Amino acid sequence: MIAVFYFGLFAMSFDFISGYTGYLSFGHAAFYGTGGYFVVLVASGKIPLLPAGTPFMVSLLLAGVLAALLAVLIGTVSFRLSGVYFAMITLGFAQVLYVLMRDWDYLGSNPRDGVSVSNDLHPEGFEIGVPFVDQLSFAIGPLRGDELELLFLDFGATEVSYYMVGVVVLVCYLAMQRMVHSPFGRVLVAIRENEERARAVGYDTFRYKLAAFAASGFFAGIAGGLFAGYRRSVTPDNSLYFLVSGDALLASIIGGFGTLAGPLYGRLFDRTVREFLSKTGGGGGLLPLLREYVPTSVLDTPVLNGMTVGQGIETFLNGHAALYLGVVFVVFVLYVPGGLLGSVRDRLGGTVAKRLPDYLANLRR
Amino acid sequence: MTGLPVAAFTDPTTLFELFVSGLAKASLYAMMALGLTLIFGLLGVLNFAHGSLTMLGAYLAGVVMVTFTGSAPALLLFLVAAIVAGVFVGGVGAAMEVGLIRRLYDRPPIYQILLTFGVTLVIDELARIVVLFYGVQPTADWRTATQTKPVSMGESLDVLGASVGNLELFQIAWGVLTVAAVWAFLNRTRYGLVVRAGTEDDEMAAALGIDVRRVFTVVFALGAALAGVAGALLMWDSVWGASVPLASETLLPAFVVVIVGGLGSFRGSVLAALLVGMVDAVMTHVFDLGIVTFSGLSELTIFLILVGVLVVRPQGISGLAEVGGH
Numbered sequence: 001m002i003a004v005f006y007f008g009l010f011a012m013s014f015d016f017i018s019g020y021t022g023y024l025s026f027g028h029a030a031f032y033g034t035g036g037y038f039v040v041l042v043a044s045g046k047i048p049l050l051p052a053g054t055p056f057m058v059s060l061l062l063a064g065v066l067a068a069l070l071a072v073l074i075g076t077v078s079f080r081l082s083g084v085y086f087a088m089i090t091l092g093f094a095q096v097l098y099v100l101m102r103d104w105d106y107l108g109s110n111p112r113d114g115v116s117v118s119n120d121l122h123p124e125g126f127e128i129g130v131p132f133v134d135q136l137s138f139a140i141g142p143l144r145g146d147e148l149e150l151l152f153l154d155f156g157a158t159e160v161s162y163y164m165v166g167v168v169v170l171v172c173y174l175a176m177q178r179m180v181h182s183p184f185g186r187v188l189v190a191i192r193e194n195e196e197r198a199r200a201v202g203y204d205t206f207r208y209k210l211a212a213f214a215a216s217g218f219f220a221g222i223a224g225g226l227f228a229g230y231r232r233s234v235t236p237d238n239s240l241y242f243l244v245s246g247d248a249l250l251a252s253i254i255g256g257f258g259t260l261a262g263p264l265y266g267r268l269f270d271r272t273v274r275e276f277l278s279k280t281g282g283g284g285g286l287l288p289l290l291r292e293y294v295p296t297s298v299l300d301t302p303v304l305n306g307m308t309v310g311q312g313i314e315t316f317l318n319g320h321a322a323l324y325l326g327v328v329f330v331v332f333v334l335y336v337p338g339g340l341l342g343s344v345r346d347r348l349g350g351t352v353a354k355r356l357p358d359y360l361a362n363l364r365r
Numbered sequence: 366m367t368g369l370p371v372a373a374f375t376d377p378t379t380l381f382e383l384f385v386s387g388l389a390k391a392s393l394y395a396m397m398a399l400g401l402t403l404i405f406g407l408l409g410v411l412n413f414a415h416g417s418l419t420m421l422g423a424y425l426a427g428v429v430m431v432t433f434t435g436s437a438p439a440l441l442l443f444l445v446a447a448i449v450a451g452v453f454v455g456g457v458g459a460a461m462e463v464g465l466i467r468r469l470y471d472r473p474p475i476y477q478i479l480l481t482f483g484v485t486l487v488i489d490e491l492a493r494i495v496v497l498f499y500g501v502q503p504t505a506d507w508r509t510a511t512q513t514k515p516v517s518m519g520e521s522l523d524v525l526g527a528s529v530g531n532l533e534l535f536q537i538a539w540g541v542l543t544v545a546a547v548w549a550f551l552n553r554t555r556y557g558l559v560v561r562a563g564t565e566d567d568e569m570a571a572a573l574g575i576d577v578r579r580v581f582t583v584v585f586a587l588g589a590a591l592a593g594v595a596g597a598l599l600m601w602d603s604v605w606g607a608s609v610p611l612a613s614e615t616l617l618p619a620f621v622v623v624i625v626g627g628l629g630s631f632r633g634s635v636l637a638a639l640l641v642g643m644v645d646a647v648m649t650h651v652f653d654l655g656i657v658t659f660s661g662l663s664e665l666t667i668f669l670i671l672v673g674v675l676v677v678r679p680q681g682i683s684g685l686a687e688v689g690g691h
Contacts, residue, residue: 024475077672081679083474084411088624092671095617099668103661243613246482253479320494326486333480334468 002162004268005169006226011251011263013219016176017212018249019258020185022192023079026087026245027094030074031067031217033240035224037101038063040234043117043126046106056126060168060225067221068214075213079206082195091242098240114235126229128164138164140230165226172219173261179215180260188212192258250325254332256339265340273328274321378527383646389533391642392540393605396598397615398622398634399547400591406629407564407584409474410466413481416616417488418458418589422450422596423607424492430600447597451590458589462582485612493609532601539598543591544635551631560584564629621671626682633682640682641667 014028038047042059045052050059078089101107107115127139140161155163179185187208190198199205228234238244247270248263255266336343341352348355401415426446433442461484469476521528551557562570563580571577599605599615622641626633648663659665674682 022473022475024478077676081675084478084628085624085675085679087411087475087478088620089672089675091617091620092624092668092675095668096665096672099661099665103659103665105658242617246486249479249482250486320490322486323490323494326483326490329486330465330480330483333476333483334465337472337476 001271002158002165002230004264004271005162005165006223006230007247008251008264008267009169009172009226010220010223011248011255011267012173012176012260013216013223014245014248015252015255015257015260015263016180016219017216019252019260019262020180020188020192021209021212023082023209023213024087025090025213025216026242026249027074027090027092028216028220028248029240029242029244030090030094030097031071031220032224032227032244032248033094033097033101033234033236034067034070035060035063035221035226036228036234036239037107037115037224038066038221039126039225039228040115040117040232041107044115056229057128060222060229063225064218064221067224068218071214071217072210075210075217079209079213091245094240094242094245098236098242101240102236112236114233114238116233126232128168140164161230165230168222168226172222173264176215176219176260184208184211250329252339253329254339256341256343256345257337259339259341259345262339262341269340270325273325277321277324379650381527382529383650384643385527385529385533385537386649387643387646388639389530389536389540389642390645391639392536392544393595393599393602394618394622394642394645395540395544395635395638396591396595397619398626398638399543399631400588400595401619401623402626402629402631402634403547403591404585404588405623406631407560407567408466408470408581409629410477410481410585411474411620411628412588413478413616414461414484414488415481415588415592415619416612416614417485417492418454418592419596419599419615419619420492420607420609420612421457421488422454422593423600423605423611424496424596425450425453425593426597427600427607443597443601447594450593450597452593454593454596455586455590458592459582459586461589462585466585467578467581485616489609489612492612496609536598536602543594547591548631556583618667621667624671625674627680630682636682641670644670 010028010032013031014025017028018024039056039059041047042050042054042062043052043056050062074090074093078086078093081089102112104111138160180188187198187203187205190201190203191205191208195205224234224239227239251266251270252263253266254269255264256262332339338346345351345355348359397415397419400418401412404410404412404415426443426449429446429449430439430442433445436442461481465480465484466477469480521530523529549557551561559570559575559580560583562573562575563577563584567577570580595615596607596611599611600607605611605614618641622637623634625640626635626637644666645663648666652658652660652662
């Protein structure tokens with residue numbers, strides 16, 4: 001579930017630029033990966049001037065800033081283009097970075113496998129909270145991190161990680177929310193709807209786009225930093241590869257393109273389907289369920305070339321969530337352009353928070 | 366650092382060998398990108414599923430060759446395999462156009478990218494399932510299985526003191542033939558005229574009584590078929606082979622070629638394929654000499670070409686000046 005948070009944040013930052021300005025940034029993984037790599041490299045002491053002991057929050061923030069700078073650089077070149085060309089040039093930049101990080105042997109003996117934080121340097125998990133104030137910082141990480149007793153509540157290490165990552169994501173979400181609903185955000189939507197008109201009204205659209213791109217890069221960097229900080233490792237394929245941008249795209253489309261919170265729900269949906277269709281995982285899932293309830297006689301019935309029903313289920317369900325997600329994705333692109341959240345908003349006639357009370361009151365009457 | 370780098374480039378035999386291997390790579394790139402260009406030129410759809418179609422073609426051709434191996438000379442069998450792959454993948458493309466993409470022409474172009482991206486996910490995962498079920502992977506098995514190329518292909522010819530691989534010659538011949546065939550189709554046939562008319566201005570073409578919708582379907586099928594044939598050719602190459610990740614491995618270079626050439630420009634794509642192929646060959650050579658120890662060198666330079674060209678000349682080598690404003 002923590003994965004929903006950090007990747008949800010990345011998907012949100014992607015939606016922030018692509019959903020609001022209409023510029024499909026297909027190389028957004030570049031910023032996510034930058035954040036992730038930066039945090040891990042700082043923790044390994046491989047970045048000059050930053051010792052391995054730099055507080056996680058500081059390196060996270062710096063990761064965001066670095067990603068934003070990169071976004072400015074890429075944006076300055078890329079925003080001269082639009083449409084398909086913009087998508088392609090951002091993809092090109094991201095791939096350059098991907099190949100660089102994949103084959104740069106400074107990062108480690110085998111850069112293809114990515115880099116990780118050694119347990120000697122950081123036996124504890126990274127801490128999220130106020131830097132240098134121990135009481136207000138909590139370590140995160142899988143199978144590690146702080147446990148916390150608060151009043152009568154007991155939080156295990158996983159739960160603490162969950163809430164702490166969640167807090168960062170929430171803060172970022174609120175910040176983006178603020179930007180989207182400011183005059184700045186209105187200009188972005190104006191650019192999406194009709195860029196020439198926005199320019200004619202007197203806005204320097206290039207600067208607005210660039211600023212939005214930088215902000216989006218910043219939050220993508222934070223998301224990548226969180227991801228790497230939680231996982232304690234990062235590989236080129238799970239951070240910089242263009243299919244990572246594709247995953248963000250998937251989450252945005254399913255959740256609702258151009259609705260800031262939508263990608264989070266999209267990612268939740270994505271993870272749920274994946275979890276549901278995987279053999280492992282704590283949440284049960286379809287496969288064990290079928291194994292338990294479908295009688296053996298049915299399972300052993302041959303269907304095709306000696307493939308039994310049981311084998312068929314194994315073959316088609318186990319770990320192949322991408323297939324079904326792809327189908328869902330295509331259906332959404334075709335028939336539900338607003339995505340999950342967008343459609344709900346359309347039904348309610350406004351944002352959920354504003355409309356839901358009225359709607360429920362109507363139902364009650 | 367081994368030897369003298371300069372000498373390695375001024376030696377005429379080396380240069381000639383480099384040139385030939387560059388040409389061979391260029392034909393592979395051209396094969397990957399031709400279908401994509403065709404589709405984008407007429408329909409304005411950047412087909413993200415193109416790589417997946419190529420991958421399908423590679424597997425299909427592989428299956429044909431493995432099943433019937435020994436029943437006919439390998440070269441003849443390859444021809445059959447390529448045709449089978451082309452026809453089948455072309456059919457998939459036609460189904461895609463009619464079933465899915467047709468609904469999206471009046472939406473912003475981004476939606477078509479999104480849609481074909483979704484199709485990619487589906488095709489790749491389906492392929493993965495089938496491959497898993499029939500146990501054709503791990504790659505080692507399948508790679509040897511697809512080494513159905515005749516022994517003579519592995520040998521090399523002696524041309525003026527330089528050694529030239531037979532496979533490279535075959536790739537060049539195949540690439541040139543395909544390019545020539547597509548060129549002839551576009552410029553020498555009546556239907557090609559219709560297609561070009563549609564590319565220039567589809568509304569006008571429709572007004573002249575051409576059934577543009579059918580032309581769209583045919584071109585999409587043709588583009589997909591080219592992807593399938595490209596897959597068949599790639600299957601024989603030792604660098605590429607048939608595997609599920611082939612989908613994204615070929616998609617990206619194909620994009621580079623198409624964009625660098627200028628989206629939708631046939632001539633530009635061929636030129637760009639030549640450029641990319643030559644640069645790839647030179648960079649591979651530089652790496653082989655050990656001048657640069659960065660193993661991702663040739664891949665990196667390919668993307669640098671993309672970025673560089675888009676910065677200097679956004680419309681590509683021979684694209685139209687105002688295409689950028691979608």
